[in-house]
Amino acid sequence: MRQTWRWFGPADRISLPEIRQTGAVGIVSALHHVMPGEVWSVDEIAARREMIEAAGLTWDVVESLPVSEAVKTQTGDYRAHYDAYRESLRNLAEAGPAVICYNFMPVLDWTRTSLRHPLPSGGTAMRFDLVDFAVFDLHLLARPGAAADYPDDLRAAAEERLSGMDDNARAALVDNIVAGLPGANDNWSLDEVRSLLATYDGIDAERLRGHLVDFLGEVVPEAERLGLRLCAHPDDPPYDILGLPRILSVAEDYEAIVAAVDSPANGVTMCTGSLGVRPGFDPTDFVGRLGPKIHFAHLRNTRRDAGGFDGPVPAFEESEHLDGDTDMVAAIRALMQEEARRRAAGRSDAEIPMRPDHGHDLLADLEAKAQPGYPLIGRLRGLAELRGVMAGLAATI
């Protein structure tokens, strides 16, 4: 597998020369300053590529070419956004990488309640605590209808947790959760979040899936013509949250989407971290069902921690890359076997790019305050462990 590293561009506190020291050979990057629905220009794509190549690395994956909320809800300028997406694809074909990751999560990108939860070893990890999330949803956001989504014992635990939180703790919880909102960082007010959620009134999973298939019908033929490979990232967490439908949470969701628009350009980002929060996730089975469509892999692990509540989402913590609920050795073996099948079939895209997706804050990371989940040393550790697994398996594939 091709070892890559996510770099947020010139604003990233981690530099390209530092990334090169991790042993990664490729970069995953995006033009984060261009808003969803706008066109990525050839000049800007070429400039990003030159910056990466000047550091002795290659730009292997775009993550993400974002899909606008207008396209997800089919409102406003969404048809113009299809045109802009196709134009960005044409420009990427001219000057950028061939693999393009996106997601179709309504409103929220990834969601955690704690971005730096202390670990016994002294590092920190990102965590999704179900009681904290219920405090946010029921009491701080006060979402209409939220109470029906939580069992009695969990609602009672949330009330008790809330009563022990001062204003600072409540504000910190809101910041942690809205940090997942695209392009928003921590500047969204709760009123803005409520209005965004309201744009999904009347959009259930079936309708949202229809919007995704419409989007793919608009952009996949162009991507195929250009020799590009789109790959959808799974929902994180892979459950309905805040009353919003989620449509890319399990292997069956992906099977429906790849069957709806059949093309080598309509593919999958296999994120073992997001998918692995579901107790039924089996990486070998996932690769068995979708292998030829997997264009990109995020290798990360989580550990579920139900805390005694049968809630809408299990509590979970981001664990060490090799030590969580997902059998990472099995995941890597399945992906390397898929690469071998592609080589035997003569596919030019036999090598699948992977990146260590998130890492703990360790050692100097604790002071460096990188983007949550994206520290230098924690990811370096993860990449080194994953590289060791790949090296160990190579002779057996």
Ligand SMILES: [Mn+2]
């Ligand atoms: Mn991921």
